[in-house]
Amino acid sequence: MNDVYSLKILEALQEDSRMTVQQISERVGLSTTPCWKRIKEMEVKGVITGYTVQVDRKKVGLNLMVMAEINLAQHTDKTVAEFEAAVQATPHIVRCYSTTGQSDYVLMIMATDIEQYEQFLMRTLFKLPAVAHVRSSIVLREVKQGTGLPL
Structure with missing residues (x-):
């Protein structure tokens, strides 16, 4: 994962996995469709292994x-x-x-x-x-x- 946009997407999702694709795309400076495609590709490749909630x-x-x-x-x-x-x-x-x-x-x-x-x-x-x-x-x-x- 050397792609700058993919790394920025991962950073955003690690901070708040409830962000919408629109919010992520605005944050990383990429339009929504390529942002969504990168997220889906990272899910398929196993880079993103799931989404969770943190509990106190x-x-x-x-x-x-x-x-x-x-x-x-x-x-x-x-x-x-x-x-x-x-x-x-x-x-x-x-x-x-x-x-x-x-x-x-x-x-x-x-x-x-x-x-x-x-x-x-x-x-x-x-x-x-x-x-x-x-x-x-x-x-x-x-x-x-x-x-x-x-x-």
Whole structure:
């Protein structure tokens, strides 16, 4: 994506994905038809993977954010696939990263409070396939929360 107009369109959509094609075209200096075509092309090519809304987690009762580092007991194709499928199916796990370093995975987990997280640990996280070790870090404060990519 080296095209200047496409990058400007992406920047505009990252800022506000509810903008109309007319608003985007005015912002980037391109007429509406080519602007719409570029957006559709980026959707087809998978550059734009979806549109979403940002929710204030605390206003919906998710007052606790935890970063959990996970180590697996074994790393066979089967256990990795089972672990990742279980993570995908667990709503309280909102992000999962396969990592290098001391942990195999880093999870971002949302809960209402520490008691709910403790129950989540016992009933869910410790029971995920091949989990050998969990290190939890409670997020005290979110310093930066961005969703846009630096284009």
